[in-house]
Amino acid sequence: MSDKPYTKKQGQYLAYIHTYTLLHQQPPSHAEMIEFFGVTPPSVVSMLNRLESRGLIAREPGVARSVRVLLAPEELPRLVGPDEAAPDGPQPLASDTGLEDVPWSEDLAPIYQLRIDLDDARPPIWRRVLVPADITFGDLHIIIQAVMAWGGYHLHLFTAEGWDIGVPDFDEPWTSDFLEEDLELVQDYLTDVGDRVKYEYDFGDGWMHTIKLEKITEPDPRQHYPVCIKGRRACPPDDVGGTWGYADFLDALGDPSHPDHDGMSEWIGGEFDAEAFDLGAANARLGGIDLPPANDSSRHEAVAPHLLTIRRWQMIDPDALWETALMLARGEPPPTLGSVMQRVLASESPKALVDALWDINPLLIDAWADRVVSYGTRIIPFLVDGFRAAERSEPIGDRAWYRDHIVLVLARLGVPAIPDLLRIYEFAPQTSRALICVALGRLGAREYADLIWKEIDDNPLDDGTGGFVGPLWALIDLGDPRAADVLIELLEEGLLFHELWAMLSRAGDARALFPLLAATAVVSEELQSELAFTLAAIARRLGREASIEALTPLGEVAAPDGTPLSVADVVDAVLASKEEEVNAHFSLYYRAPSPEEEAEIVGRLAQQQGQNAGPDWDEQDELGLLGDVPCLDDDDAPADAGGMTALLGQPGAMGLPTSHFPNGRPLALPGRNDLCWCGSGKKYKHCHWREDHLGDTG
Secondary structure, eight states: OOOOOSOHHHHHHHHHHHHHHHHHSSOOOHHHHHHHHTOOHHHHHHHHHHHHHTTSEEOOTTOTTOOEEOSOGGGSOOOOOHHHHSOSSOOOOOTTSSOTTOOOOSSOOOEEEEEEEETTOSSOOEEEEEEETTOBHHHHHHHHHHHHTOOOOSOEEEEETTEEEEOOOTTSGGGTTOEETTTOBGGGTOOSTTOEEEEEEOTTTTEEEEEEEEEEEOOOTTSOSSEEEEEESOOOOTTSOHHHHHHHHHHHHHOTTSTTHHHHHHHHTSOOOTTOOOHHHHHHHHHTOOOOOTTOGGGGOOSSOOHHHHHHHHHHOTTOOHHHHHHHHTTOOOOOOHHHHHHHHHOOSHHHHHHGGGGOOHHHHHHHHHHHHHTGGGGHHHHHHHHHGGGTSOOSSOHHHHHHHHHHHHHHTOGGGHHHHHHHHHHSOHHHHHHHHHHHHHTTOGGGHHHHHHHHHHSOTTSSSOTTHHHHHHHHHHTOTHHHHHHHHHHHHTOOOTTHHHHHHHHOOGGGHHHHHHHTTTSOGGGHHHHHHHHHHHHHHHOHHHHHHHTGGGOEEEOTTSOEEEHHHHHHHHHTSOHHHHHHHHGGGGSOOOHHHHHHHHHHHHHHTSSOSSTTOOGGGGGGSSOOSSOOOOTTOOSOOTTSSSSTTSOOOBOOOOSSOTTOOBSSOOOTTSBOTTSSSSBGGGTTHHHHHHOOOO
16 A cells, blocks of 8 residues: 555645745745636535644644645655646546555445436526545535536535425524434435436526436546546526526617626626536546544544533633634734723613623623622623623624623522523523523532433434533532433534543443443544543543443453453553543543643644634634534524524624735625625625635735
8 A cells, every 4th residue: 555645635635735845935825725726615625624633734723825845845746737636527547647555444435426407497407426435414505506517605405305404593593493414324214326406506596407317337546536528608697596597688789789797797707608518627626525434433523622511611711711712813903992982881780781782793792791790699680681792782792701700600600590590491592591501500509400400301312503502511510410311312413522531531421431431432532532531531430340240241452462461451451541630531521721731722723723813714614613513614604503502693893904904804795796895886796705714905
């Protein structure tokens, strides 16, 4: 086998980063990689994350243009043009490409040949693609967007066997029955040749697609998947108005005397050839999609804490400035604070202070909270009224963010606030109920453990939001034995996430030892230490004899060198871990992080959102910031995600000043069909959209 640690496409990204850095004395931006490889922003983000996870590149958290290659120049391939790097159609690899020995899994999934038809298109518009059978519907969404050349910024939904499969948003009741697309496998619904599923993109224009399974073949280990092998005609432009709007658009564009000809020509930016289909361009876009196997545990590994875990830390240590730290890590300059700060400080009544909340931004929220707490318990009724008024108010940011901070302040007011937290719970949205459970856990409200348990029932472990994390922390903080039942179910379902190890070390029981030992064979190398410490913590709490009894079904275990080990040997090896090391490893979750730990976590949050500052900022990268458990990369999540996807709703300031934007870009960008933020009077898509999202200043 070859000792090259990268595939052909990965090698080209590495070669491009290296070459660009040599020529320009700085690394490339996301926009420059998008332009060079002809792929979409999510493709670049996915590729860089994969290269980083394999130790091929390094990036400095929160710093734009900081990517650097970790291989020596002689280990890199020759950089070729994107057309040469991604030839039309699936090509057999020549014996001199050096790729025959690239390490591939010996257990590759079958390959599905899918035909994707745009319904009601006359003449037909379609693509034929080859994909691994074990991809998720989330993967298939990305593939359809790339091969069709859609813009990717509208909502979407799959329909298969009577089920709706998409991205649930628990602030939108109509999505509550959606199956999570990152958990559902395509091969579970397309099983026989001829099977079909539906895919709708842009609920306004209503672009409906039919995906048909045409053939099932054996994989070629030398071929990159997904790959397009054929197609006809161009994809309609986004926002053209659906099938009828597209027909009107083509009529106007093809007739110079048509009254809308000039306007449509300007809108599309020049010529548009409806009959053209560029197979090479389609495969260049697909080439940037690096699909992990469905059984790859990295699908379920979050690299940063869940939002509800951070909210719990804020209850433990109210002085931790999480929102401020994240804003600064993203490169946002402080906004003008004077008038709002004066209003906070000058508030002469509890009601006036609570009313001022809706104008508060992250740099003021801690000063506001301190002022609220100074009033003591007499401000509680006004906070309850403020929570109830959230839907009627016009805050400068996401309502969920403000609701969260009302709950956080109530938690700071202590046990006297418990009855009012329960009163809020009765009418709160689901995401706020999860946070209220965290507060009840921190306040020691053991008499309400059944209510917290019910909240876990209302947040299924596999629904994709991770809403169970808050109630689970509450049960653990209360010492409720039912927490162990949830933890065991998480292990059995393979839903591995960052806090799970700390939760297990605090509340896991003997049943956890067996699946934990089994997991050592499948989790990534970076999580092996987490597993080892978790095993040691549980075994130490159980004791040697009880641990041996729990693991008796193992019989013998083979050591790495093949030597058989008894269960007693395994337990003794686990217990050999130093107790102080085990305790120190997980202590972060049982107390608030130190300032140094907080800075490191915030850096990981900023890094996980991709290119997070500067002229190439893509607001879509922010949506997967903390990593909803277990789905991590959700580029189509709605902007108001109900508090489950990060400190998203926090009201922002203007972005970094640049030569094109001396006052900075706004972080809350308008919709493509809304008026541009710059005041030109033009629609956003005709003005600054490309520059904001792709760094295209031309």
